[in-house]
Amino acid sequence: MFFHSYCAAIQGIDAHVISVEVDICDGLPMFSLVGLLSSETKEAKDRVRISVRNSGYRIPTKHITVNLSPADIRKEGTAFDFAIAVALLAAIGRIPQKCLEHAMFIGELSLNGSVKGVNGVLPMVYAAKKRQMKYCFVAKENAMEAAMVEGIEIKGIENLKEIVEYFTTGKRIDSAHIPSFAEQKEEKREDFSEVSGQEMMKRALEIAVCGMHNILMIGPPGAGKTMLAKRIPSIMPELTFEESLEISKIYSISGLLGEKQSYIKQRPFRSPHHSIPSTSLIGGGHRIKPGEVCLADGGVLFLDELPEFNTNTIDMLRQPLEEHQVVISRIHGSYTFPAKFMMVAAMNPCKCGFYPDRNRCNCSEQQVRKYLNKVSRPLLDRIDLSVEALEVTYKELVRKEKAESSAEIRNRIKRARKIQEERYAAETIKYNGQLTAKQVEKYCSLAKKEERIMEQVFETMELSARGYHKILKVARTIADLDGSEQILEPHLSEAVCYRGFDKKYWGEKAWI
Amino acid sequence: MDLIQKELEFWLASLPAIGAAKAIQLLEKLETEEAIFKASAEELLKVPKITEGDAEQIVRNRNIEIIKQKYEKMCQQGNRIVSIHDKEYPEKLKTIASYPYALFLRGNLPDEKKVSFAIVGARNCTSYGKEMAKWFARELSNTGIQIISGMAYGIDSYAHCGAMQGDADTFAVLGCGIDICYPRENFELYTYMSNKGGIISEYGPGVPGRAFQFPMRNRIISGLCDGILVVEAREKSGSLITAELALEQGKDIFAVPGRIGDPLSVGSLNLIKEGAVPVLTPTDIIENFHINRIAESKRKNVASACLTAKEQVVYDCISLEEKHISIILEESRLLMSDTMSLLLKLEAKGMIRQNIKNYYTRSIL
Numbered sequence: 001m002f003f004h005s006y007c008a009a010i011q012g013i014d015a016h017v018i019s020v021e022v023d024i025c026d027g028l029p030m031f032s033l034v035g036l037l038s039s040e041t042k043e044a045k046d047r048v049r050i051s052v053r054n055s056g057y058r059i060p061t062k063h064i065t066v067n068l069s070p071a072d073i074r075k076e077g078t079a080f081d082f083a084i085a086v087a088l089l090a091a092i093g094r095i096p097q098k099c100l101e102h103a104m105f106i107g108e109l110s111l112n113g114s115v116k117g118v119n120g121v122l123p124m125v126y127a128a129k130k131r132q133m134k135y136c137f138v139a140k141e142n143a144m145e146a147a148m149v150e151g152i153e154i155k156g157i158e159n160l161k162e163i164v165e166y167f168t169t170g171k172r173i174d175s176a177h178i179p180s181f182a183e184q185k186e187e188k189r190e191d192f193s194e195v196s197g198q199e200m201m202k203r204a205l206e207i208a209v210c211g212m213h214n215i216l217m218i219g220p221p222g223a224g225k226t227m228l229a230k231r232i233p234s235i236m237p238e239l240t241f242e243e244s245l246e247i248s249k250i251y252s253i254s255g256l257l258g259e260k261q262s263y264i265k266q267r268p269f270r271s272p273h274h275s276i277p278s279t280s281l282i283g284g285g286h287r288i289k290p291g292e293v294c295l296a297d298g299g300v301l302f303l304d305e306l307p308e309f310n311t312n313t314i315d316m317l318r319q320p321l322e323e324h325q326v327v328i329s330r331i332h333g334s335y336t337f338p339a340k341f342m343m344v345a346a347m348n349p350c351k352c353g354f355y356p357d358r359n360r361c362n363c364s365e366q367q368v369r370k371y372l373n374k375v376s377r378p379l380l381d382r383i384d385l386s387v388e389a390l391e392v393t394y395k396e397l398v399r400k401e402k403a404e405s406s407a408e409i410r411n412r413i414k415r416a417r418k419i420q421e422e423r424y425a426a427e428t429i430k431y432n433g434q435l436t437a438k439q440v441e442k443y444c445s446l447a448k449k450e451e452r453i454m455e456q457v458f459e460t461m462e463l464s465a466r467g468y469h470k471i472l473k474v475a476r477t478i479a480d481l482d483g484s485e486q487i488l489e490p491h492l493s494e495a496v497c498y499r500g501f502d503k504k505y506w507g508e509k510a511w512i
Numbered sequence: 513m514d515l516i517q518k519e520l521e522f523w524l525a526s527l528p529a530i531g532a533a534k535a536i537q538l539l540e541k542l543e544t545e546e547a548i549f550k551a552s553a554e555e556l557l558k559v560p561k562i563t564e565g566d567a568e569q570i571v572r573n574r575n576i577e578i579i580k581q582k583y584e585k586m587c588q589q590g591n592r593i594v595s596i597h598d599k600e601y602p603e604k605l606k607t608i609a610s611y612p613y614a615l616f617l618r619g620n621l622p623d624e625k626k627v628s629f630a631i632v633g634a635r636n637c638t639s640y641g642k643e644m645a646k647w648f649a650r651e652l653s654n655t656g657i658q659i660i661s662g663m664a665y666g667i668d669s670y671a672h673c674g675a676m677q678g679d680a681d682t683f684a685v686l687g688c689g690i691d692i693c694y695p696r697e698n699f700e701l702y703t704y705m706s707n708k709g710g711i712i713s714e715y716g717p718g719v720p721g722r723a724f725q726f727p728m729r730n731r732i733i734s735g736l737c738d739g740i741l742v743v744e745a746r747e748k749s750g751s752l753i754t755a756e757l758a759l760e761q762g763k764d765i766f767a768v769p770g771r772i773g774d775p776l777s778v779g780s781l782n783l784i785k786e787g788a789v790p791v792l793t794p795t796d797i798i799e800n801f802h803i804n805r806i807a808e809s810k811r812k813n814v815a816s817a818c819l820t821a822k823e824q825v826v827y828d829c830i831s832l833e834e835k836h837i838s839i840i841l842e843e844s845r846l847l848m849s850d851t852m853s854l855l856l857k858l859e860a861k862g863m864i865r866q867n868i869k870n871y872y873t874r875s876i877l
Binding site (some may be wrong): 197199200203356358359361362363364365366386390453454457460461489490491493494497498499507 | 613634636637639640665666695774775776834836837839841848849850852853855856859860866868869870871
């Protein structure tokens with residue numbers, strides 16, 4: 001006789017529904033598990049057999065075959081234990097098969113029969129919902145996380161006995177619920193008003209967030225670069241449900257969701273240490289895991305001490321920065337992870353950190369240049385804004401009046417983003433930071449007077465074509481923040497001050 | 513096959529162990545280069561200061577063919593040698609202690625009928641120092657004064673650079689071989705001076721720049737000039753060695769005053785304390801040499817009339833020291849966007865400069 005139940009296998013950030021089939025027939029007593037399984041999945045055999053027995057159900061000494069179908073998808077992880085056990089219980093007549101038709105079972109089994117939580121529950125439940133299943137049984141600790149998906153009943157299960165009783169004696173198990181997304185309030189966190197002074201940096205960050213431009217902050221140690229970077233998510237518009245679901249899926253797979261935080265309500269802020277290897281930054285590994293760029297999806301990837309990062313590692317950011325996703329290819333197929341992050345980098349101007357204050361910095365011109373040259377040129381090409389941080393003066397530190405709060409800045413940004421979204425409704429892009437050279441010509445046209453200014457700037461500052469386009473893009477964002485349809489002179493001159501880090505940054509030809 | 517006189521001079525000047533003092537000693541005792549070339553080790557050892565090692569080296573390096581080859585190669589590269597026998601050899605140099613036996617040369621030596629002036633200073637200079645070095649060099653050059661310096665990073669390079677914008681020739685005294693452009697970044701200066709002015713070195717082709725050679729070349733800088741200006745110097749600086757040597761040689765010492773407390777002003781302020789002439793404008797130096805000023809200083813008169821009131825406010829916040837835009841913003845008390853466009857306008861007018869992104873200084877040009 002043939003019995004089956006459902007589970008799901010993770011692929012990238014999505015899950016594929018897997019049918020677990022069990023057959024018991026006469027023959028040599030044996031328990032075989034097939035269906036392209038990784039070693040930890042194969043071990044389910046012993047866990048299931050013993051946990052079913054320890055729950056008080058005898059397994060007949062017959063030939064038992066379990067198939068995880070479709071058999072051409074590679075299955076990894078221990079989430080299949082529960083579904084196998086349930087199908088087996090159906091096969092030995094403990095659970096009626098008809099109960100298993102519209103339900104998914106996700107969880108790992110312990111030898112004493114209890115159900116334990118696994119990573120990646122959210123995408124699996126989401127796959128179940130898309131298959132129009134009605135119930136999803138998960139470990140109790142995963143219940144809150146799974147409950148983010150609406151329109152499917154989530155039941156948190158403690159052990160195998162409970163599920164058998166639920167199906168046979170009608171034992172009540174409450175469905176897990178969380179407040180709906182709209183009702184949830186964003187937790188209060190660090191605010192821009194806590195940073196005194198640094199008006200120019202704050203303004204630059206506002207512009208960067210508004211147009212989703214990547215930004216570089218240069219300044220001496222202790223100028224507040226990290227402090228400000230940490231507060232960037234607080235001025236980004238709130239997450240929508242779709243964004244939150246996407247980010248939560250990534251965190252679910254990475255095992256970063258727990259009872260406390262059942263889904264991601266705030267934009268992520270990731271700040272990997274500069275010793276990070278490329279697989280942790282981009283993602284990958286033997287058992288494919290999303291990297292820091294994916295964990296920063298929808299939020300901020302902060303690279304502190306940019307020159308200290310390994311150049312090869314940093315250069316890997318080029319593709320995700322352009323395509324806003326990461327594709328990891330393996331022999332079994334390729335996996336796509338979203339990576340729509342904003343990159344914020346910070347660095348010192350020289351080794352000691354005080355250049356150009358010659359009273360404190362005694363680095364020679366070559367040393368300064370050498371330090372700057374450590375930063376990958378192709379990465380710099382993808383940074384639109386750069387801003388210098390100065391040390392905070394005592395006057396600024398003790399200033400009484402409170403600085404602008406994040407909420408005020410966020411409102412301005414939301415307004416300007418709306419303008420951008422309307423403007424690019426017909427395009428594939430959404431923000432000014434994503435404009436291509438051709439689109440810059442179309443959307444950032446200048447009037448005669450402004451054109452003359454740019455001509456002058458181009459000559460005196462020896463800009464490159466790329467640098468010129470970056471200034472226009474940033475000026476477009478500043479104009480949007482201002483609510484102006486045309487890019488005007490003040491917008492341009494402000495954009496010029498934030499112009500990117502280019503050849504002449506600290507005066508490449510020292511003596512000219 | 514015999515060596516001609518120039519080849520012999522080249523040979524003697526290129527011997528690594530034989531410095532200026534030993535070469536002169538040898539010449540005094542044995543009279544001609546040819547005699548030195550042919551002398552046996554015993555004869556050489558009779559000369560004071562010559563050690564066994566020196567003698568051995570002289571004897572060992574006597575391969576005529578190699579010498580001829582090397583000499584020819586040097587000439588092909590456009591370099592030549594001027595020894596104390598030559599008329600061209602600067603008379604001024606002969607008066608200093610341990611004057612060099614020969615000078616390797618690319619281009620010309622400073623014209624002794626004209627005034628020569630050295631400008632030296634720190635390598636890691638501030639932008640104030642940079643502006644001063646360029647301004648003084650250009651103005652002096654415009655009155656026909658030849659500028660001499662060491663082509664090092666910082667003040668030296670800016671002095672040459674300023675002189676390039678002026679009329680007179682400019683000369684660099686290197687601390688490495690004549691055919692080596694050190695630092696590499698100054699290649700443009702190197703080629704410019706090869707044509708208009710000259711590159712001078714005590715060291716022959718291929719000699720790498722070693723630390724002890726750089727203070728040595730300072731005596732040539734001070735020896736060749738009639739006066740010396742120290743722009744910026746730390747408390748212990750190579751520029752002070754040059755100034756001290758110049759003082760011993762009886763040259764006029766000038767210094768650009770800096771602010772008390774700045775590490776880069778300590779050296780020059782100490783010089784002033786000890787009697788150097790503080791300078792405020794290039795005229796202070798020019799008058800010292802009794803030159804009728806031919807070219808009136810072209811320094812732009814900062815006519816306030818051509819600035820609007822707001823521009824003036826911003827301009828007043830900017831000094832000769834680098835100032836970041838955010839400090840200017842705070843001091844001017846104007847709106848951020850206003851200040852930024854005013855700065856852009858001032859820069860377009862050439863009143864201020866941005867040597868480093870978003871750090872502004874007044875431009876004296």
